[in-house]
Amino acid sequence: MPLRSPRTPHDAVHHPVFARVYARLSPIVDERGGVAEHRRRLLAGLSGRVIEIGAGNGLNFTHYPGTVSEVVAIEPERRLRRLAVEAAVRAGVPVDVVPGTAEALPVKSEAFDAAVVSLVLCSVRDVRRTLAELRRVLRPGGELRFFEHGRARGPVLATTQRALDRTVWPLLFGGCHTARDPLASIEAAGFELGDYRRLRIPQGGVPTPASEFVLGVALRPAEPDAR
Numbered sequence: 001m002p003l004r005s006p007r008t009p010h011d012a013v014h015h016p017v018f019a020r021v022y023a024r025l026s027p028i029v030d031e032r033g034g035v036a037e038h039r040r041r042l043l044a045g046l047s048g049r050v051i052e053i054g055a056g057n058g059l060n061f062t063h064y065p066g067t068v069s070e071v072v073a074i075e076p077e078r079r080l081r082r083l084a085v086e087a088a089v090r091a092g093v094p095v096d097v098v099p100g101t102a103e104a105l106p107v108k109s110e111a112f113d114a115a116v117v118s119l120v121l122c123s124v125r126d127v128r129r130t131l132a133e134l135r136r137v138l139r140p141g142g143e144l145r146f147f148e149h150g151r152a153r154g155p156v157l158a159t160t161q162r163a164l165d166r167t168v169w170p171l172l173f174g175g176c177h178t179a180r181d182p183l184a185s186i187e188a189a190g191f192e193l194g195d196y197r198r199l200r201i202p203q204g205g206v207p208t209p210a211s212e213f214v215l216g217v218a219l220r221p222a223e224p225d226a227r
Contacts, residue, residue, distance in 0.1 A: 013076035013101070018174035023057050023083055030059055033202055038215055039063045039118065042147045048113030051137055053102045053130070054120030056080050058087025061095050071095040072107060077174075102130040109136050114143040121148050121182050122210075123175040131189035141222040144191055147215045148182040152207070161209050169209065178209040191218035 030036040040063045047067035052060060055073035057080050064071060073088070073095055075081040081097060088095035100106045102124045115134045124130045134144060152158045161179035169178055187193055196216020200207060 013175070015077055015174040016079060018172075019077050019079040022174065023080065026057060026059060035201065036063075038147055038199065038201075038213075042118060042145050042215060043116065046114050046116075046143070046145070049111065050114045050116060051105070051107060051112045051134075052116040052118070053105070053134070054117065054123070055084050055097065056119070058084035058091075058095075058097070060116065060118055061087045061091035061093075064091065064093045064095075066092060068093045072112070073097045074100045074102065074105060076101050101125075103133060104129075105133045105137055107137050110139045112137050112142060113139060114145060116145045118145075118147045119149065121146070121185065122150070122177050122180055123170075123173075125175070127180060127185045128189065131185060131191070135190060135220050138220040140220060142220045144186065144218040144220065145216075146182060146186065146196075146218065147213065149178070149201075149210045149213045150183075151179050151181045152209070152212045157207060157209065157212075164209055176210070183214055186218050190221065192221055193218050 030039070039060050043060060043063045044065065046065060049070050050064070050068050051072045051074065053074045055075045058073065061071070071093060073084060075084050075097060076099060081099060084097045088097050098106060102120065103126050115138055121127055121130065138144065152161055158179065165177045165179050170176060183193065183196070194217040196214055199213040199215055200211050201213050
């Protein structure tokens with residue numbers, strides 16, 4: 001079970017307006033934008049104990065396969081955490097929703113078979129520390145599943161992303177940054193990249209600063225043979 005304080009007097013993350021808007025719009029985007037299918041692919045084949053950081057309002061929960069024995073879902077924002085608790089009741093696997101931050105996970109080392117980051121690396125305060133924490137709590141050989149948006153490959157949109165990240169975007173979207181590079185960060189944290197695919201959401205029309213996505217898996221390397 002996670003190790004945590006019995007009380008959380010102050011929320012580490014507090015974005016009440018964004019949380020209210022996200023809670024209302026995200027189910028619509030999941031259904032109409034095809035995001036629900038990407039969530040299903042993200043979680044397919046998982047088993048054992050799983051930790052999910054930045055669980056939001058719990059939209060991933062119903063997509064966890066029955067081979068998962070437990071999900072510990074970390075969510076720092078109060079309103080979204082309350083909605084995640086409600087979503088956990090409807091999940092087909094046991095889900096424990098826990099307050100906490102990605103940079104200091106309130107769980108033991110090497111306690112999980114897999115970790116999930118889904119639309120969260122864009123908004124954590126410290127990507128390097130977050131990924132170091134995920135590597136800490138994964139067992140050797142454990143999987144990191146990721147579904148993240150990030151830096152555009154075209155120079156014009158990439159320049160626009162950087163400008164937005166320095167000004168209004170994080171203020172409007174709950175600390176989100178559009179120009180981060182999740183693949184580079186995951187590799188720099190010592191994970192071994194496995195299969196991944198690049199996506200554009202939505203597929204048609206003019207791309208937005210948050211249209212470039214990547215969906216895939218990485219591994220915490222197994223410990224070297226001690227012999």
